[in-house]
Amino acid sequence: MFLPLVLIFSSSPFSLGQAPLPLAVNTWPFKSASAAAWSVLRSGGSVLDAVEKGCSRCEQEQCDGSVGFGGSPDESGETTLDAMIMNGNTMEVGAVADLRRIKNAIGVARAVMERTEHTMLVGESASVFAENMGFVAEDLTTNTSLNIFSQWLKGNCQPNYRKNVSPDSSKSCGPYRPEAGLTQKRARPVNIHSHDTIGLIALDGNGHVAAGTSTNGLNHKVPGRVGDSPIIGAGAYADSSAGAAAATGDGDIMMRFLPSYLAVELMRAGADPSAACKSAISRIKRHYSDFFGAIICANITGHYGAACNKAPSLAEFHYMVSNPQSDTPTLKSVDCF
Numbered sequence: 001m002f003l004p005l006v007l008i009f010s011s012s013p014f015s016l017g018q019a020p021l022p023l024a025v026n027t028w029p030f031k032s033a034s035a036a037a038w039s040v041l042r043s044g045g046s047v048l049d050a051v052e053k054g055c056s057r058c059e060q061e062q063c064d065g066s067v068g069f070g071g072s073p074d075e076s077g078e079t080t081l082d083a084m085i086m087n088g089n090t091m092e093v094g095a096v097a098d099l100r101r102i103k104n105a106i107g108v109a110r111a112v113m114e115r116t117e118h119t120m121l122v123g124e125s126a127s128v129f130a131e132n133m134g135f136v137a138e139d140l141t142t143n144t145s146l147n148i149f150s151q152w153l154k155g156n157c158q159p160n161y162r163k164n165v166s167p168d169s170s171k172s173c174g175p176y177r178p179e180a181g182l183t184q185k186r187a188r189p190v191n192i193h194s195h196d197t198i199g200l201i202a203l204d205g206n207g208h209v210a211a212g213t214s215t216n217g218l219n220h221k222v223p224g225r226v227g228d229s230p231i232i233g234a235g236a237y238a239d240s241s242a243g244a245a246a247a248t249g250d251g252d253i254m255m256r257f258l259p260s261y262l263a264v265e266l267m268r269a270g271a272d273p274s275a276a277c278k279s280a281i282s283r284i285k286r287h288y289s290d291f292f293g294a295i296i297c298a299n300i301t302g303h304y305g306a307a308c309n310k311a312p313s314l315a316e317f318h319y320m321v322s323n324p325q326s327d328t329p330t331l332k333s334v335d336c337f
C-alpha cells in the first residue's frame with residue numbers, strides 16, 4: 001500500500017511536489033476578480049468558467065480604469081477592448097482585439113473559441129460577430145473617458161505614441177504626416193496608471209489549466225493599436241502538461257518576446273515558477289532595461305510565482321492568489337529586480 005507510506009513520510013497533505021489545488025492567480029490586487037474565479041473553482045466549476053468569470057468581473061467593475069468600458073480612450077476618444085482565453089487541455093484559444101461597443105470582451109473571446117473554428121477576431125467585424133452571438137452593443141464612452149480625452153486634447157495631445165512625423169508629435173496634435181528620416185527617439189509614456197491588464201490563470205484538481213486576459217489597452221493609443229493581452233503566448237499561455245502564465249505591462253514591448261510562452265516552456269523543462277517568470281522578464285530586460293512589466297506563473301502541481309522588472313514606476317508587483325489554504329483571495333507581492 002502506498003498511501004500509508006505517504007502518511008508516514010510526510011507531515012503535510014501537500015507534499016510529494018503537490019501544492020493545494022484548485023488555484024487561481026491573477027495580476028494586480030484585483031480582489032473581486034480573484035473571488036469570482038475562486039467561487040467557480042471551489043464549487044467544482046471549470047477552469048474556463050473561472051477565467052471568464054474572474055476577467056468579466058473586472059470588466060464590469062472597470063478595474064483600475066484599465067479593464068472594461070470607459071477607460072483608456074484612444075486618440076479619437078474611443079475605448080476599445082482586447083481579450084483572450086486559452087484552454088490548456090485542448091490548446092484551443094479565442095481572442096478579440098480592437099473590439100468596439102461590447103463590454104464583455106472575455107465573453108466574446110470565449111464565443112470565438114466555442115462558436116467558430118477561428119482563434120482571433122478583430123475590430124468592427126468582431127463587434128458584429130458579438131452582436132450576432134447575443135452580446136449587447138452599447139457605447140463604451142463614459143464621463144470619465146470623455147474627461148480623460150478632453151484633458152488630453154487641451155494638453156496638445158500629450159502624451160502620445162507617434163514618432164518621426166510632422167507636426168512634431170511631442171508638441172502638437174495631428175493629423176500627422178510621415179517626416180523624412182527616422183531620427184526621432186521618444187520616451188514611451190507608459191506607467192503603472194496607463195495599463196493594469198487583468199491576466200488570470202486557473203488550475204483545478206484534475207490537471208486542467210486555463211488562462212485569460214482582458215484590457216482596454218493604453219491611454220491615447222493610436223486607433224487600431226492592439227496590445228499583448230490578446231496575443232497567444234504574449235498576454236497569456238496555458239498548457240495542461242506544463243503550466244500557465246499571464247503577463248501585464250508595456251504590451252508593445254512585451255509581445256515581442258512572447259513572455260508567457262517562454263515561461264510555460266521553462267516550467268515544462270522543470271524550472272520553478274518564480275524562476276521561469278524571472279527568466280521571461282530577463283529576456284526582455286536585455287533589450288529594454290527599464291520596460292514596465294510583470295508576469296505570473298503556475299505549474300501543474302499548483303506552485304506559483306511572479307516577477308517584475310524594476311522600473312521608475314514599479315518597485316514591487318502585487319497579485320492575487322486563491323487556493324484551499326486560505327479559501328479567500330490573498331494579496332501577494334514580489335520585489336522587482
Ligand SMILES: *[C@@H]1O[C@H](CO)[C@@H](O)[C@H](O)[C@H]1NC(C)=O
Pocket residue numbers: 143
Ligand atoms: C455625465 O455628465 C453629464 C453632463 O455633465 C451629466 O448630465 C450626467 O449625469 C453624467 N453622467 C454620469 C453617469 O455621471
Ligand SMILES: *[C@@H]1O[C@H](CO)[C@@H](O)[C@H](O)[C@H]1NC(C)=O
Pocket residue numbers: 017267270271272273299300301302303
Ligand atoms: C512545480 O514547482 C515546484 C516548486 O519549484 C516544484 O517542487 C514542482 O516539482 C514543480 N512541478 C512540476 C510538475 O514541475
